Amino acid sequence: MVTVQKLLRLGSDLQVDSARRDTEILLCHCLDKPRVWLYTWPEKEVSQDCANAFKQLLVQRRKGIPVAYLTGQREFWSLPLAVSDATLIPRPETETLVEWALELALPNAASVLDLGTGSGAIALALASERPQWHLTALDVSEEALQVARGNAVRTKMTSVHFVQSDWYQAVLGQRFNALLGNPPYVDADDPHLGLGDVRFEPRSALVSSNRGLEDLGRLVIGAPDQLVDGGWLLLEHGFEQAKTVRAMLHDAGFSHVTTRLDMSGRQRVTGGCWHAD
Ligand SMILES: C[S@@+](CC[C@H](N)C(=O)[O-])C[C@H]1O[C@@H](n2cnc3c(N)ncnc32)[C@H](O)[C@@H]1O
Structure with a gap:
């Protein structure tokens, strides 16, 4: 099992200005939680399925695919x-x-x-x-x-x-x-x-x-x-x-x-x- 905090560190190599924000949005998408939840529960353990899904999204984000296409959503x-x-x-x-x-x-x-x-x-x-x-x-x-x-x-x-x-x-x-x-x-x-x-x-x-x-x-x-x-x-x-x-x-x-x-x-x-x- 891996924690929220550890998973968030995996996005630190994203080559975009919005690296931290993108990582948080992608993890929230996998967890189906709002962003504030990440800050409230940094030590919370994340299931293997969720961690794997998140890692897959990071792979795609590293290729440049927009966060909105990865989550399928954008607020307007x-x-x-x-x-x-x-x-x-x-x-x-x-x-x-x-x-x-x-x-x-x-x-x-x-x-x-x-x-x-x-x-x-x-x-x-x-x-x-x-x-x-x-x-x-x-x-x-x-x-x-x-x-x-x-x-x-x-x-x-x-x-x-x-x-x-x-x-x-x-x-x-x-x-x-x-x-x-x-x-x-x-x-x-x-x-x-x-x-x-x-x-x-x-x-x-x-x-x-x-x-x-x-x-x-x-x-x-x-x-x-x-x-x-x-x-x-x-x-x-x-x-x-x-x-x-x-x-x-x-x-x-x-x-x-x-x-x-x-x-x-x-x-x-x-x-x-x-x-x-
Ligand atoms: C810049 S996007 C704007 C999308 C949306 N209104 C927005 O602001 O997010 C331009 C839109 O015009 C549509 N479009 C392009 N050529 C068109 C045409 N000849 N007739 C009607 N819609 C067209 C595209 O499919 C696209 O959805």
């Missing part, structure tokens, strides 16, 4: 969301988009569309805050939608309507009070694609042609036909793309075009309002 907006290698791992930066959406002066029963929902992060966060909104969440990936639907059931946000669609294709003719999206926006040649967790995430969730701007451009161009008068489009993008996305929105006829910063102070979400005249 305090919701425990399942993730798989078919979904992006939700990022804290995306909470900037959620916060902005919650500040919009929308009708009580607003209809809101999440474009490229992945694990369902944005739609489910909004559903948890605005249960009276009519939320639709689309993605081109059926595998991602399966994960998102499972998350809706697990978090009891079953009113969200999920639909498979190539951007606006399946919702043409419908109009929304707000369109929100975190589309793929990374240039295929971006060296960051070869670093850290990103290496294991689906390329289709990350990479867009035309220097990362193709999908952002498609969403902007199509937005006026999908918005009610006075509706809003909010898009997450790379921090170096803010100026270009603002120009796209101006060119498409949006007003009140602004960019918001993420918690690292980087220009991350750009939005504007659509008036039909």
